[in-house]
Amino acid sequence: TAEPDLRGRHVVVSAGGTREPLDPVRFLGNRSSGKQGYALARTAAARGARVTLLAANAGLPDPAGVDVVHVGTAVQLREAVLKAAADADAVVMAAAVADFRPAVYATGKIKKKDGHEPDPVALVRNPDILAEISADRARPGQVVVGFAAETDDVLANGRAKLARKGCDLLVVNEVGERKTFGSEQNEAVVLGADGSETPVPYGPKEALADTVWDLVLRRLG
Ligand code: PMT
Numbered sequence: 001t002a003e004p005d006l007r008g009r010h011v012v013v014s015a016g017g018t019r020e021p022l023d024p025v026r027f028l029g030n031r032s033s034g035k036q037g038y039a040l041a042r043t044a045a046a047r048g049a050r051v052t053l054l055a056a057n058a059g060l061p062d063p064a065g066v067d068v069v070h071v072g073t074a075v076q077l078r079e080a081v082l083k084a085a086a087d088a089d090a091v092v093m094a095a096a097v098a099d100f101r102p103a104v105y106a107t108g109k110i111k112k113k114d115g116h117e118p119d120p121v122a123l124v125r126n127p128d129i130l131a132e133i134s135a136d137r138a139r140p141g142q143v144v145v146g147f148a149a150e151t152d153d154v155l156a157n158g159r160a161k162l163a164r165k166g167c168d169l170l171v172v173n174e175v176g177e178r179k180t181f182g183s184e185q186n187e188a189v190v191l192g193a194d195g196s197e198t199p200v201p202y203g204p205k206e207a208l209a210d211t212v213w214d215l216v217l218r219r220l221g
Pocket of ligand 1: 015016031032033034035036037074093094095096097098099126127128129130131145146147148149150165173180181182183
């Protein structure tokens, strides 16, 4: 059993991937399974925290002892994050949030038109939840953690993203086979706004989660 070093703390974790509906049967989405976010929620609960898990289309069973709020879209996730973050000591955004959504939602199924090319899909930008909660902390000293799934120039892109988003920690995981999206395993480097770099070797998503909580705790003091 883990030491209850997060007892008395409220932590918020987002998990899964948002789905942005085009019509009643189709959406724009991504490959997040929710496993990394759920591992963060389970490990925090095991360490004694009160945990609010904001689950976007993860299709995983609700973890025991965790408050779970299910959401669909980025706009719904933003609402849920702002509400849950109000009294949170830490917010960890492990969800893959769609940067864009269809500009128009078709209330009826979009049909093929014989002899015509399909209409292009116009997109509009979604709110950047991580940047918003980092810039406007709900509580002084609240620790905000982002995730980034990168394919190229992983560390340089991670540093730039950390600065752009304004969070305290950014967990950079490289997209690859048998890690990151959908897998039970992950491998990452956790970048700190203080310039720190904590490599986490290939292993179960719980191990990465525990390292994230260690780094959060150090910043909570
Ligand atoms: O769910 P799994 O299958 O276990 O996979 C885990 C994961 C790969 C999804 C996870 O580890 C991960 O990396 N999540 C972030 C994915 C990503 O690429 O995020 P991003 O680069 O689009 O966004 C960076 C950060 O900003 C993230 O913390 C994201 O939650 C946040 N964001 C992004 C866009 C947006 N509009 N609002 C946000 O808050």
